[in-house]
Amino acid sequence: MKKDLKVIGKPTPKLDARIRASGQAVYGQDVVLPNMLHGAILRTKYPVADIVSIDVSKAMQLPGVVAVITGDDINANNINYKRDNPVLKRGRVNCIRDEIAAVAAVTREIAQEAVKLIEVKYNVKEGIFDPFEALKDDAPQINEFVKGDQHINIAHPFYYEHGDIEAQKRKSAVIIKTRFELPRMTHCCLAPCAITADYSNVDKRLTLYCVTQIPFLFQRDMARVLNMAPSDIRIIQTVIGGGFGSKLDMYPYEPICALLSMETGRPVQITFDREEEFIASPTRQKMTIDLTSGADSKGKFTFREARIIMDNGAYTSWGATTPFVMMQTFSSMYQLPACIFDAKAVYTNNVYAGSFRGYGNPQATFAVERNIDLLAEKLGMDKFEIRLKNANYKDELTGQEMKFISCGHKEALEIVSDKSGYSPCHSREGGNLSNRYKRGIGFASMLHVGGGAKIYPSDGCGTNLKMDDFGKLTIITGSSEIGQGSETVLAMMASEELGIDLKNIKVINTDTDIKPWDVGVHASRTTFVAGNSLLGALKLLKEKLSNKAAQLLKTEIDDLVYEDGLIESTTSGESFKIDKVVREIHFKPPNELCAVYYYYEPGSEFQDKYYKGNVSDTYAFAAQAIEVEVDTYTGNIKVLDIHVAQDVGKVINPLGLAGQIEGGVVMGMGYALLEELYSEKGYILNPNFHDYKIPTSVDIPNIHFYPVETNDPYGPYGAKGVGEAPLIPTAPAIANAIVDAIGIRIVDLPITPEKVLKALKNDA
């Protein structure tokens, strides 16, 4: 029986909107503990050097300084995915981010002053800043902790294939080979990094007030780094001012802060200023993609062969595993009979890359979608037709063995084509306004996991529920709120199921000592996984309530409905207030609390060693059509309209969804047109918002969003993951639109006015 939904699908402001807007939210920077010290970190002056000596005596003498630590003073294990990153560097530095020493002092200013007084003698060395150089046979080893039988500078290789690529090449009427260069982009979280560590010498426990998006993995990793028991570490997440993947890894400043607290026996806080945030937080992988794509004479795609070199930087974060996601796009976005994928994360002396919303997919999709336009052009086929012809479909089993249990790809493509007013004759000449301004339309699609991603022994999430004697519900969820609106979505689901008002629901989700386990915020998984976990718990809670209510109302459980704070019998029309039912359970035999717990594990599979398997319960699809206007005098691109159709399964909170879509699209626009962290010989040239440009509010085009509801059989209410998707097709759609307008060749990002003008000039 399908009942009408009362809360799900209704625009609902975020639960934390008021405290955020009124300035009452406690971000990492706002934490104040009694007796707290402030920490500051000395980073290297040169990207590559041997450290000859470190003299901290002057810093120690500065009044107000309580402790100074260097790599020689600490007992800590390396951090990061390959455990190749010492918390404080000894003997040598490998990139401009490297931490050499840290100070704890009574004020932030004194700590910063003290850092300047630390004298380091360096023996400056030549570095390697180009991954292709690093791959040469005689290249020196960049990271001393690397082991294995690969080339010494390969941090992580990936290889995948399916289908008979040679046969497909023979079947191809056209083959396009392109080399793409994708830039380093950084997250630009509004709140820079912040942590407060509080170690107690008495009970030997450590509390970290921090901004991680994976609290339980962070807890375990921190324990390993500090040689502690995980359960002695308590992670409390402060309000997080932007994650976007940046908080998936641990960074040295976090254990450094813990070490300073352990050293001093006092709480210590470390916060970054904006420049440090630019230099010391991660980036999207800079990479070179050689993509060869084929299609037969009817426009059916035949194969893709992708060979990728990623600039890993000096250390290996989770970011090195982005090929895991990229290969899904190369292998399975649009129907594809054969694929070869070969990617290597290669060490250099650049700042290291990390994980970033989309996780490699923006790069992969850029390459795939640019090549599709080139294939269509060579075939003389319409660029919308060719996409529609190859679109993914429901119940498709892809070469990589992903199962598309629900799929709105075709529909998404049709919607954006229709809404953008695209017609084949619109292209090029049709869109020209004048000699100076030219318009064009571009398309791109995307495929991303939409039901979690099984890469860790469990991809699950736990939920504890308790309803108090007054009918108020507390949801204790393992999942984390990092601004994406997850707690609101969870509260909406509980409100829907229990028929109680949102204001009677609290979400507790910030404390590892309290909340049940969850793998973390990544893979756009929270609504899907935490939502299903909550629904499981709600079912148990309702069983409890319904048993009692049926008894009180002298009716059957099936006869009950939950509405307006009441549990009602549909036959008699009689009802009890929900809190009354709770009290009946609590204060009369069997005298139980109205509390339950539930753990949900998605049905997805681990991939085998060939990277095959259904890694997610379901998948998200989207298409965007973007219209741009190019000023041929200046090379400036004005993005006019962005049409987004996305298979979200089911809209839970239209407001939150619009926020994700608009935010994602704007991030994609920045990637397309503006953003690049420039680096020269390992130095960052634009560590500030003046020279690192992100779109401003007046640059935002009209964003039209059309949700596609495929009602996924596994999703909560049919919903699937939405968070990363909107960013992914934006850059290629913009690039394709620019090419449509002025016919230049675009193989790299960002598409700056200067590059456009140069290309126009060269073509002329």
Place this chain on the structure above:
Amino acid sequence: MKFNVVSPENTKELLELISVNQDRYFRFGAGYTDLLIELKKQPDEDLTVINLAQLTDDIFTAISKIADGFRIGSLVTAKRISLSKDLQSNYSVLTEAAKKLASGQVRQVATIGGNICTASPAGDMACALVALQANCEILNSNGTLRIIPITDFFTGVRTTVLQKDEVLRSIVIPSNNRKNKIYSNFIKIGTRRAMECSIVSLAYHILTDEKSIITHAGIALGSVAPTIMLAKSACDYLLGKSFSSLNPSEIKEFSQKILEYASPISDIRASAWYRTEVLGNVAKSIFEN
């Protein structure tokens, strides 16, 4: 970043404070949108900031019509300039420059005096004022006024003719005299539409008579040389020509003359090549519609 702040409330107090501080390191502060950024990069010194923001004298704070044009106090903000109907109808090059400066928040506090005195080649309002061939009214600590054309005000990147005991009091924009039609606008080239430092800017203020003949032309260029440039020979070239019927070769020659004033550098925002190319293109665009 540490400094003392003193806040005079009238001209007399201001002049006294300037005198008193002659032997010390002091700076003027108006909207602080340039000053604070500059001070952040400097080592702490014993610095006094003479805060102009509390001055109440009209001569510093008002936009007023005078016999031979308009006077704008140095403390008038970009926001107020952008809203002035008088300035809009007579000198839209200036109001457009003010509207394109930074963002709503910055415009609220950024002053025209600060924009001039900071002497950046990318100063937007300053560039418009060069096109308007405005005069700077400068007061020294004795209360003596000297007036110099803005075209002589800048001596290099971030340097001006101001002496240590001088403050910029106001700016006078000459009247348009017998105007018929005014072609006055500010073209700002950057990669985004707000919070953008000009990669190239071109300010023009062109007056024509009834027959569309150009009787006056002021064209200034920003971000293509160490200081904002008045493109004098390009201005002169236009005099006597008909605005609406310049032929392509005349337009080309005009744009060539503009480019003679450009000696751009390459930096992280744009290459010299791009700056030159764009300047040539947008120079031509003045005569297109």
